């Protein structure tokens with residue numbers, strides 16, 4: 440069954456349409472990356488999924504039901520939307536106990552989620568003194584408390600150090616392997632490349648792409664091939680004569696478009712030119728994302 444189903448979702452604030460006729464689904468068993476430039480409407484969409492904001496129009500269901508019809512929402516959908524939202528004077532354990540009690544969840548879940556998020560040793564400490572990384576873990580512990588099959592994370596790696604980023608990445612993957620649906624937003628494309636199986640890209644509140652990660656990269660690739668050879672000028676001449684477009688690579692070498700790497704290899708062999716490298720270039724996720732969303736960024740800086 441589809442975990443999250445969004446149809447024609449629209450949100451207006453006064454005259455501004457910040458989410459505009461958005462439709463996509465989030466499927467169990469994979470990490471869906473939710474991408475878009477700043478202000479694209481990601482947080483607003485996530486707030487609507489978790490019942491914190493009311494859609495102006497459109498439908499939105501979790502496991503086939505609207506958020507407000509879920510008897511105990513925490514057992515269906517867990518969310519990390521704002522890691523700062525913790526009562527600073529309480530210990531981590533007390534914070535989770537209070538949450539468990541108000542949602543009629545078994546107390547043993549508290550120790551289970553403390554363990555899973557690596558907070559057992561600091562469970563008796565006041566959350567007010569926690570580092571950003573620890574607060575993030577506590578927010579995730581709260582999201583996992585009801586053992587939900589749908590999880591939503593808004594920019595979970597923002598501000599974390601490399602170890603914290605890796606921990607979140609591994610956690611998201613393991614949650615999806617358990618069969619849960621995981622929706623994670625980010626504006627860091629490189630981060631998504633390492634975490635998400637599927638991508639939903641929005642810009643100015645509208646859907647731009649809904650695609651598998653690999654298909655996204657393939658469809659955005661320019662088909663450029665990096666070629667290195669001691670006979671640089673000779674090969675460049677032959678390639679141009681064969682109809683290819685040839686540019687200088689940043690490091691000594693040629694960036695060739697218009698011919699496949701196989702064709703370039705054959706051409707070089709035919710002319711007796713030795714190659715030291717022949718590498719198809721895949722567009723980086725960052726490049727692909729920039730190309731896709733360039734018409735929908737609100738503020739564009741001048742080129743550096």
Ligand SMILES: Nc1ncnc2c1ncn2[C@@H]1O[C@H](COP(=O)(O)OP(=O)(O)OP(=O)(O)O)[C@@H](O)[C@H]1O
Pocket residue numbers: 452457475476477478479480481482483484626
């Ligand atoms: N409560 C609100 N009232 C008015 N405008 C709002 C409100 N919440 C969000 N917006 C506007 O909606 C637009 C989308 O914001 P949102 O936070 O959803 O984007 P985002 O994709 O999460 O961006 P970011 O990556 O910067 O967090 C922005 O222009 C924002 O100013």
